[in-house]
Amino acid sequence: MNTVxxxxxxxxxQVKALNPPQKWLITAGVLVSLVLFIYLxxxxxxxxxxxxxxxxxLGYTLFHSRFGFTSAFRRLMSVGNGEALRAHMVMLxxxxxxxxxxxxxxxxxxxxxxTGYVSPVGVSLIVGAFIFGIxxxxxxxxxxxxxxxIGAGRSVxxxxxxxxxxxxxxxxxHLPFWTEDLPSMGTFSLATSTDLGYGxxxxxxxxxxxxxxxxxxxxxRKKDAPKAATxxxxxGWKRVFRGSWPMMVAAVVLAVLxxxxxxxxxxxxxxxxxxxxxxxxxxGFLGFDVVSWGxxxxxxxxxxxxxIFADTTTVLNFGVILGAFIAxxxxxxFKFTKIxxxxxxxxxxxxxxxxxxxxxxxxxxxxxxxxxxxxxxxxGYIWGIVAIGGTFLALYxxxxxxxxxxxxxxxxx
Numbered sequence: 157m158n159t160v161x162x163x164x165x166x167x168x169x170q171v172k173a174l175n176p177p178q179k180w181l182i183t184a185g186v187l188v189s190l191v192l193f194i195y196l197x198x199x200x201x202x203x204x205x206x207x208x209x210x211x212x213x214l215g216y217t218l219f220h221s222r223f224g225f226t227s228a229f230r231r232l233m234s235v236g237n238g239e240a241l242r243a244h245m246v247m248l249x250x251x252x253x254x255x256x257x258x259x260x261x262x263x264x265x266x267x268x269x270x271t272g273y274v275s276p277v278g279v280s281l282i283v284g285a286f287i288f289g290i291x292x293x294x295x296x297x298x299x300x301x302x303x304x305x306i307g308a309g310r311s312v313x314x315x316x317x318x319x320x321x322x323x324x325x326x327x328x329x330h331l332p333f334w335t336e337d338l339p340s341m342g343t344f345s346l347a348t349s350t351d352l353g354y355g356x357x358x359x360x361x362x363x364x365x366x367x368x369x370x371x372x373x374x375x376x377r378k379k380d381a382p383k384a385a386t387x388x389x390x391x392g393w394k395r396v397f398r399g400s401w402p403m404m405v406a407a408v409v410l411a412v413l414x415x416x417x418x419x420x421x422x423x424x425x426x427x428x429x430x431x432x433x434x435x436x437x438x439x440g441f442l443g444f445d446v447v448s449w450g451x452x453x454x455x456x457x458x459x460x461x462x463x464i465f466a467d468t469t470t471v472l473n474f475g476v477i478l479g480a481f482i483a484x485x486x487x488x489x490f491k492f493t494k495i496x497x498x499x500x501x502x503x504x505x506x507x508x509x510x511x512x513x514x515x516x517x518x519x520x521x522x523x524x525x526x527x528x529x530x531x532x533x534x535x536g537y538i539w540g541i542v543a544i545g546g547t548f549l550a551l552y553x554x555x556x557x558x559x560x561x562x563x564x565x566x567x568x569x
Contacts, residue, residue, distance in 0.1 A: 161355015172388045175488025185482040191473065196465060203266055204471050206420055208211035214413050214425070215490040218304040219483035220399035221406030222387055225298040225521040229289070229547040231569050234562040236379030236562045238372030241521035251530035256501075258418055259347070259531065260354040272531025274348075278340025280331075284516025284540040285524070289546020292521070295320070295506025296499070299427040299520035302510075304472060307480025309490045315503040316510075322427055323511020324370060327433030330563040334516050339448030344534040357532045364537070365529075377569055385568040386485065389558035398486050414530065420469045424527035427476075428514040430469040433459055441495045446556055451515075481562065498558030 181471045189212060196204040204545060217223065227239030255272065292298040295316040297305050302320060305313040343349070347357035375381075388516070389400040401409075417425045432451070437460070440446040452460050464470045484490040514520040517539055519527065525543070528536020551561050564569035 164536065172386075174388045174390050175400065175490050178485040178490055181485035181490055182482055185359070185478055185485060189475075189478045189482070191548055192478075193196065196471065197315075199463075200465055203268075203468065204465065207417070207468055207471045208475045208549050209419065209484060210413055210417055211472040211496045212479035212482070214300075214472070214476075214481025215304055215481075216308055217401070217413070217479075217481045218300055218421055219308060220487075221401040221403050223406045223410065224401060225303055225525070226292045226301050226459045229544050230293060230377075230551070231374065231381075231384065231562055233548045233568050234551055235381045235564050235566070237381040237384060237569050238369075238373045238376045239563070240403060241372050241382050242369045243407045245365045245372075247407035247411050247559075248526065248529050249362055249365045250452060251526070252407050252532070253360055254256045254415035255418065255424075255530045255532075255566050256347075256354045256358040258415060264422055266417045266420070268420065270418060272345075273417075273424055273523055273527040273534065273536070273565035274345045274429055274518065274531055274533040274537045275524070275528065276335070276343050277340075278333035278335075278404050280340065280516045281336040281518065281535055281538060283334070283544055284513040284518075285542035286328075286513070287545040288517060288520060289543035290550045291323075291506045291511075291546075292543075293506070293508025293547055293550030294502040294557065295510055296502065296557070296559065298522075299510065299514065300476065302507075303427065303476045304480035307477040307482075308484040309481075309492045310496050311492045312503050314499060316366030316507040317494070318429075319504050319507030319558040321431045321435040321438075321515075323508040323513070324431040324515050326508075327512040328432045328436060330512075331451050331515055336450075336495065338480040346532040346534065348532075354532070355513025361529070361532060366441055368533045379564065382562070382564070382566045382569045388489065390564040391448050395413060399483065400487075410553075411530075414526065417472070423468075424523070424530060425472065426469050426519060426523040426527060427473060428511070428520045430464075430467060430473050431511060431522070432469055432515060433470065436460060436558055437464070496558070502554075502557035502559060 193208055195210055224240060229242060231237035232241050247309060258270060259272050297313055297316060300315050302313050306317060346360055347354045352360060368375050369549050387400045390398045409446045414425045436446045446452060459467055518535065524539040525536055528539060554561050
């Protein structure tokens with residue numbers, strides 16, 4: 157077995173080296189990306205091909221760092237490992253630093269009107285985030301994780317995505333009940349719903365995120381949590397192109413790319429609204445009266461009637477999948493995996509729960525948690541807390557489907 161040396165906590169460990177790059181897959185991924193870029197440049201607004209490039213970089217970063225949200229919450233709740241959660245805090249802190257001036261001064265490219273993700277706090281958010289927290293543990297991947305694992309060839313994630321789309325489409329049909337008939341306190345922004353302004357909200361946000369990181373470190377030491385498992389890697393300058401990347405580096409890169417997304421299209425990075433669009437188009441084709449749904453009224457109806465390539469979130473999603481595909485091939489790691497009865501059923505249930513939960517909660521781990529907190533929205537913090545609660549329950553459900561749960565006596569988690 158080829159290995160490279162890695163020093164961790166003064167203990168020398170061996171990390172499995174990457175396989176040779178899968179050059180024909182890299183070539184195929186680059187060609188498909190180039191064709192899609194040219195098509196978007198010729199048929200759509202100039203923003204679309206730029207968003208494709210951002211999506212490619214997001215997917216590349218997610219795969220090379222294995223930047224997870226599902227695994228981060230699972231490790232924290234099962235054994236107290238907060239390594240990945242602290243990377244989240246770095247990502248969120250960097251994003252708030254970048255988002256604050258962008259939102260305060262309306263900085264954008266191409267004349268886009270800039271708005272953050274500030275969504276209502278109510279029953280819909282709490283129920284949706286809790287369901288999503290369970291679903292991502294059963295589906296073995298969040299919204300971003302589903303996309304980058306598909307790009308890496310993890311076969312069962314295609315099942316997760318299929319039922320994710322179905323779930324979010326059903327959620328779109330039901331959304332008016334959750335938002336109009338059930339209690340809600342409306343939106344709350346640390347920046348605009350208080351006298352803090354964006355400068356004060358930034359300071360408060362950084363203090364909160366720093367406190368969370370500190371508490372996670374205390375809990376980790378108290379529980380003597382096992383370290384996160386290492387992933388195949390190379391060394392030197394090759395790590396830039398073949399991975400793996402340190403999570404803290406990826407955290408900063410993801411924050412920068414999200415800020416670029418905000419300035420290019422006027423909104424932060426999102427994922428699941430595209431799933432609702434895809435599913436609703438299919439539902440309409442099958443004869444469902446989609447145009448009558450409250451979710452597709454007003455300006456949203458334009459997206460329903462337009463090409464999916466005109467949808468900015470769709471283009472970002474395609475970019476993430478292709479970026480992860482190229483990254484996995486560069487590391488020699490693209491491989492279709494086996495599907496068994498247990499992970500199939502878990503993916504079906506998890507996908508449905510994530511899809512439905514994402515619509516109720518006004519987003520997923522990216523749109524609600526990442527984008528919400530970076531936009532100084534209270535709903536982003538609540539989403540994270542409630543989704544972690546759903547994760548705790550899911551720890552007892554995963555073994556029913558043959559899925560593992562980290563244990564305190566494991567050497568790594």
